[in-house]
Amino acid sequence: MTRRIQLYDTTLRDGSQSEDINLTAADKLKIALKLDEIGIDRIEGGWPGSNPVDVAFFKEIANYHLKHAVISAFGSTHHPNFTADSDPNLRAIAESGARVASIFGKSCEVHAAEALRLDAARNLEIIGDSVAFLKGKLAEVYFDAEHFFDGYKHNAAYAQSALRRAHEAGADVLVLCDTNGGTLPHEVARIVAEVREALPGAAVGIHAHNDCELAVANSIAAVQAGAVQIQGTINGVGERCGNANLCSIIPTLELKFGGEYACLPEGRLQQLTAVAAYVSEVANIPPFSRQPYVGRSAFAHKGGVHVSAVNRKSSLYEHISPDVVGNRQRILITELAGRSNIVSLARRFGFHLDKDEPVVKGLLTELKKKASLGYDYAAAEASVELLILRKLARRGVREFFRLLQFRVLETKHDSEGEPVSEVSVMVDVEGVTEHTAATGRGPVNALDNALRKALLGFYPRLSEMRLLDFKVRVLTGAETGGGTASTVRVLIESGDSDSRWVTVGVSFNIIEASWQALADSVTYKLYKDEHARRAGSDGE
């Protein structure tokens, strides 16, 4: 018997309380549509009426026909100075256009008294009235029992009576919140079971925070004890240490319980890695590479022992097949790399090598040497590919261009002005010397502009290529003189209509490091297209 667990996503509300997240209404809309696509059941959009971003979101999302998800509005029980039907926030929820709502209320006497200055009986009345009011206006109402587990440990009878009041007023799910994230899995299991015993007809949900790194375990423990709704966020974003990470909970429930639980509609799990990446991108936060299931490193193998075993049989060091969640295996090239790593990587690029060929040893030595200088080949696979190609291809990788000189000039007048960037570039392209100059929005952009200007006549397809992201990292703090004189590594991610690639540059000079990564990126684009064309014509 498979049990369906309802997924309630709060990335747009609790998730946006993350220190490093600020979402616009347009961002929220994009994320909501993506969550609908993968088959999330409920999407909490925000607090209607609390701020212009959330007002705009609820207004805008009403124009879309969602395929699967239902939008939920968030708020609290009514303010003690109002009645439920005169409370501006509850009215805003009722009028938001959302068909369901979650409202939080106090289930802990101490919190009611200290945060709201309410006595215990009045708090229960407020819970009942608020739920009943919304239940009269919307299809479903969920009661988020804030600080439930702490409250329960302090006074179980009172915490239960808060739930009972919400239940009697018509709440569709009683959501037990571990607001401060300090509860342990065995406590969650026990308390959820006790709540279900005390309120047999009630549906229970779980809302966990990750302050003890246990939010996923707590959510799963709640489901095992009978909870039917899980509240969480994509990538586990959220205030402080974040919310329960749906990207870990969903595959664990679907893949690790022998079919006992289902979360997403059939066949959607493969979208998980893409959804996680999309949300990071829209929210403009760096993805966490070690993130379970969907992280860039989740199926990355570096140790020599592991790599040989993985080459023989993947499941030896992988708990699931990466493609089940839309991720992929990666074999890393690093300073510790063994020859089997090189062989694996070369195979991906179409070269079948033997571990004992001298060229493998030579490549390993060269990679190790550059890696020890700071070239992050684990991140910049396109740069590794170029390095291997330059070494392996008998005919050599075609040298599309060669730098003869560049000059970058930045001038800023007075403390308020923006500096002006002027760049000149001289390159040799197929025996012709091209000398161009350009301005730009900053020195790297000016360099990019000047280089493209020099090359575009020869290679018009460069116009499709875009730089998507770049990252700078100071490598060697105090050791090389330190401070602003430290070595920096620049990673540039570029893309065109059908792929993305990352290249690397290292120098104590940020302009030089950017130039290296930029030059590699352009070369990679030209190589890639030529290779595709050649492969295409071979096929005909």
Place this chain on the structure above:
Amino acid sequence: MTRRIQLYDTTLRDGSQSEDINLTAADKLKIALKLDEIGIDRIEGGWPGSNPVDVAFFKEIANYHLKHAVISAFGSTHHPNFTADSDPNLRAIAESGARVASIFGKSCEVHAAEALRLDAARNLEIIGDSVAFLKGKLAEVYFDAEHFFDGYKHNAAYAQSALRRAHEAGADVLVLCDTNGGTLPHEVARIVAEVREALPGAAVGIHAHNDCELAVANSIAAVQAGAVQIQGTINGVGERCGNANLCSIIPTLELKFGGEYACLPEGRLQQLTAVAAYVSEVANIPPFSRQPYVGRSAFAHKGGVHVSAVNRKSSLYEHISPDVVGNRQRILITELAGRSNIVSLARRFGFHLDKDEPVVKGLLTELKKKASLGYDYAAAEASVELLILRKLARRGVREFFRLLQFRVLETKHDSEGEPVSEVSVMVDVEGVTEHTAATGRGPVNALDNALRKALLGFYPRLSEMRLLDFKVRVLTGAETGGGTASTVRVLIESGDSDSRWVTVGVSFNIIEASWQALADSVTYKLYKDEHARRAGSDGE
């Protein structure tokens, strides 16, 4: 009754399998000494004999007298082609100088057959001989039963017999490894209990990986079921999704079980945040801000509702007091900030404001406007402090210098050369125009050098200040023209002998953004010292 749990740290071995970690022998030494200081029991240094870094580490660490920790050497059971006492790796462990060792062996038939091409009986023999050999040479030997949980689920009897063989050969701890990280807490609890029942005299350990985001929960479940040793890493670093995070396990066991478990020596828990930061710094990996207990965001409050409540009573939204683990509470200034955030922040700087004062509203508007442009005030508290001070202080923050002009020139000849950086800076310092020029290792360093040259005669204490780190982030990808033309944010962390501070600059031009952060950093240093001097003389 308090039960002591032994902490076995493998940051230097399994942790260094992280995609983004490469440790030198000097790095390993630094980390080992720090782990000893906080009171970790066992420190796994690496594989003696497998690579020059680990050889150097074992040689070097032998010269130190550790206060608490014992160094452990890692390796595998002997190779099938050797006997235990002729196996070069086991001999290297015996001769490494380490007093204890962990060796891993197969406890799953399938793995023995597929990874080592060994039959089941020969594998048991190898385990027994390897443990017995090392037991004759060292004080303690731990047997890491690789893939134990997967093996147990496949064939419990065989997995048990692998443990029994190691136990009979004298292994001091039988470490159950969830090598692929796919096991769930309820499975760990059951299997650990069954193992303890089958081998009543044996001490059991747990080695968990985080592939389901459950490594902390699994380690705790094992301890609750009777395990006495936990293997993990600082910050949860490690291959793929990482190892069990000791920074979450230690405080959870010590603080959340009513004194049932102790891990660190009395009074050391407060060092935890500092140790986590130190390891990140030495390993040169960006700290994960949402990391439980020790992360920068772990006690950071952003939501308006939370902030007012936290101002009233911290425990309302904090599961522990941050200082117990050496962390601190932070009230964030962001686009969503309420006036209570401003009041809290100003109070920290010694200004007692009322929420309703017009200056608070004005500050909020200004902060929101700049935050919407990309100024990350949550990260760059020193820049917020300057902004508030400039607004609040009646006398104004003294303007230590004013930029009149800078020029940055980068020249690179041919593709192999490094560019040369030349900078000229003209500033007004206390009515005097200073015009200086400098070269540097890159444009930011040259700017830094030229600015210091201009100011040092006026403010000699600038010589103490160092730039510790800088970060660059592309903010607005496709939206503002994108690519190399995107807006970038630069965060600079600076320090002197008694503090560290972070400042921010935002521009589409990386040089300009760096300049803003640099100028704020220098101003902050000068302001801070002046403030301290004034406070000092007030006190006399």
